[in-house]
Amino acid sequence: MALQQLPAPIRERLLIEIYQQANDMDWEFLSLTEKTNQYRRWIEDPKVGGVLLAYGPEKDARVWIKDVPMKEYARAQEGIGNYARYAVKRFQGPEEIVRAACGSGWAMKPDSVGEKPNHCYAIAGDSTRYICWGRAGNFRDLVWAALNEGIDSTERPAIVITTRNGETVSSAEHTRQERLALRCGADLRYLHREMVPNPDYLRATGGSDGPSQPSLID
Numbered sequence: 001m002a003l004q005q006l007p008a009p010i011r012e013r014l015l016i017e018i019y020q021q022a023n024d025m026d027w028e029f030l031s032l033t034e035k036t037n038q039y040r041r042w043i044e045d046p047k048v049g050g051v052l053l054a055y056g057p058e059k060d061a062r063v064w065i066k067d068v069p070m071k072e073y074a075r076a077q078e079g080i081g082n083y084a085r086y087a088v089k090r091f092q093g094p095e096e097i098v099r100a101a102c103g104s105g106w107a108m109k110p111d112s113v114g115e116k117p118n119h120c121y122a123i124a125g126d127s128t129r130y131i132c133w134g135r136a137g138n139f140r141d142l143v144w145a146a147l148n149e150g151i152d153s154t155e156r157p158a159i160v161i162t163t164r165n166g167e168t169v170s171s172a173e174h175t176r177q178e179r180l181a182l183r184c185g186a187d188l189r190y191l192h193r194e195m196v197p198n199p200d201y202l203r204a205t206g207g208s209d210g211p212s213q214p215s216l217i218d
Helices: 008-024 032-044 058-067 070-077 094-102 136-151 171-183 201-206
Strands: 118-124 127-134 158-163 187-192
Touching: 008 070, 032 058, 058 070, 094 118, 094 127, 094 158, 094 187, 127 136, 136 158, 136 171, 171 187
Parallel strands: 127 158, 158 187
Antiparallel strands: 118 127
């Protein structure tokens, strides 16, 4: 039996609780084993699994946690998507990426942010540049995206490798990434980012944003 539709207030409380815990434990730095163990702890947590199990079996509760809030967690930290308001902290946004990639004089094109990989367009006068960004582990996807974009653009695309506290890129990896970017006709930049308090988070906890979208697991 699939997990029943969650009432909007219940769903919102679950999202707030899970994202708060994920923030407290630095979810993105956990190993696969640690993440697997945390999914089990969430099922055992009265504030998470104790609520979900009232609407369906354990296996579907686990799938909901993995495929609904946590599948969107990285995007939420980028300020992208419907779940961004539940992230306790997030990065400063694509404007920071544009400054790192292009310098002053360029601005993010409105409504140009996309994903897979994260990307946007920067504009300066009549010029438009494609910029994609992500962690070093996603470099293959970033290169492929920049290569495809560069074929149809008169401006060089840009790749931004992002790091945060606790992450580094080795000199050997750095050198190879630069060579690959050069071969693909893309500029390569590195940006160390800090998480900042999410300016939208209080509206989520205050419940003033209206009803959340319902969620179903088939």
